[in-house]
Amino acid sequence: MFKNKPVLLLLGAIGVFVIIILSCIIYISVAWKGKIVPGVQVEWIEVGGLTQDEAEQKISEVQQEFLSAPVEITASEERVSLSRGELGFSIDAKKPAQQAYQVGREGSISKRISQTWYAYHKQVVIPCPEVMIDTQQVESILASFSEGLDEPQDARLIIDDRDQITIIPSKTGIAVDLDVSLDDLKLFKQPFAGEIELQYKEELPKVSTADIEAMGINGIISSFTTKFDASNYNRSYNIALAAKALNNTLIKPGEVFSFNKRVGPRTAKSGYREAIIIESNVFVPGLGGGVCQVSSTLYNTVLLAGLEITERSNHSLAITYVPLGRDAAVSYGYQDLKFRNNLKSHIYIKTYVGKGSLTMKIFGNTQQRKNVSLETVVNSVINPKVTTKDDPNLLKGKTVVEKAGAKGYRVTAYRIINGSKQLLSQNYYRPTDQVVRVGTKEPSAEPRPNPNPEPKPEPEPKPPEPEPEPEPEPEPEPET
Structure with a gap:
């Protein structure tokens, strides 16, 4: 029986230890339920025995003292007294209160016991979070310095x-x-x-x-000019406005440029005026008329610089300010002109608007300038159809051209770079019908002469009117 005594003593010791541990856990759970373990503090602020909310309130009160304390700020001979709060400082009281509450409540059982014992017999110090600064507020307040x-x-x-x-x-x-x-x-x-x-x-x-x-811009690599009617004031104004938006544009190597993104919507709010545009294959008045001449001028300048075209559309009807096949129609949110700077250096766009002329120049590294020429071929000409409509107000046999038609075209455009010819685009321009009014009105009947007219009776002679009697001669006045 005595041979098993050491084993029994060991088991007893283990049992006592387990009882002590369980007692500690029960004591912590009961005595400090919902409260921070004694011996825990945030920096120098004692929070042991407090609930988490009470600890947060206590920390916050001390922090308010910290934020409201005066600070003398000097620079040369200038001095100002401000508080940290006025400078835009802030600090979090909630986070350290949460950390303090978790002491003895997280991790393994042994860790919980050791944390609780350490807090009782020594001290557990929770560091306060870093003070945050509103940089904009500080810079605004210290602007005078x-x-x-x-x-x-x-x-x-x-x-x-x-x-x-x-x-x-x-x-x-x-x-x-x-x-x-x-x-x-x-x-x-x-x-x-x-x-x-x-x-x-x-x-x-x-x-x-x-x-x-490092951008490498040292000269002109391409330029192009188009003409316009300066007397058309609204259209000229729109051209100048869009050209101004393009002026001084810097494009990095590899960057894709968007005309619509750069110029923006053509609205009255943006300053655009009403001039002739193409809408539903018809020339009509509309906001931003003339902007397509700007995009077409840019398109030709870009082509001559040897840059890569990524998006471009021709107009539905033939235009005259650039050769057919070399126009670029744009409509915000619908049609765009895009190109990529495929050179190794930056490029820079300059625009010049004179009286009746628009010039664009692309500057870049002249060592990368290419020998570029453009060629267009009119593959076919499509004559307009003639449509007629009756006009009851026009005499029969008469005709009036109400709408002059226009020819359509199929055009192929090419670009030759350093002797290498490449296809640019296949373009179709619609013909517009000629409309002729044809008279259907019958002429009114005119009166015909009578071959045997009846003689008119001669008028009866009137008796002669009696002659008036002569007035008596006056008697002579007496002489004086």
Whole structure:
């Protein structure tokens, strides 16, 4: 019987240990149900024995003291006193309260017991979350400290009316270094009041001189001009407005350009006016008339630069401002002109509107300029049909052309690049019928002469009227 005594003692010890563990678990569950274990604090704030909500409230009150404490900010001879709250600082009280509540309540049983014991006999310190800063608010409040400082200036590419290219160099600026200046204020520690001196740093421009130089733009690689009637004021205005939207467009290598995206919708709100457009295969007044001349001018300029066309449509009716087969119809949300910059350098579009002329130029790296020519072939001419309609108000035998017809065409366009000919497009332009009014009105009957007219009776002679009697001669007046 005594031989098994060590085993019994071991089993007894294990049993006692299990009882102690169970007792601890029961004690924690009962004594601190819904409360934070004693000995837990957030930074220096004691939260043991509190519910999670009570802990959050206590932490929040201390944080409000932290956010409202005055801070002296100096820069050179300027000084201002503000609180962290006014500077846009904020801090979260909920998260540390949740972390404090979880002490002794998560993980394995042994971990829970060790955390609880450690909190009782030593201390468990929960760090406060990082202080957050509203950068925009800080910059707005401290804007006065930035007055007089040099702002960074981006490098710019300038092309004048003589096609001279100039690079305006970039400049480095100076700005308040908020990260360094406000770093100490972000520490949640006592004392809350403080004093800082703003630090400054160099601020680099977004576009450097080297960035512009790396674009490789050094001259013209293509240009094209079309003519328009300057006396048509609304159409001329629309041409100038769309051309202005295209002017100074920079396109990166590999980038796809969209005419509609760049120019935008042709609406009255955008400033466009009513002029002749093509709608449902008919020339009619509409907003934005003339914009297709801008897209067609750009299309020819792009073709001559050797760029890749990804989307283009011809008009349904023949137009005259560019050769047939070389037009580009655009309609916002329906038809677009798109091309890709397949060169290794950037390209830059310039537009020039003169009195009755529109010129577009594409600038790029002249070393990549190609020998390009364009060719169009009229495969067939389609004569218009003549349709007639009766006109009851027009005399029979008379005709009037109400609508002049127009011929249609089938045209093939080619581009020859460095001697290599490639098909560009097959184009169909509809003919428009000629409409003729034919008179159906019968002429009215005219009166016919009588071959045996009856003689008219002669009028009876009237008796002569009596002659008046002569008046008596007056008696002579006496002489004086």
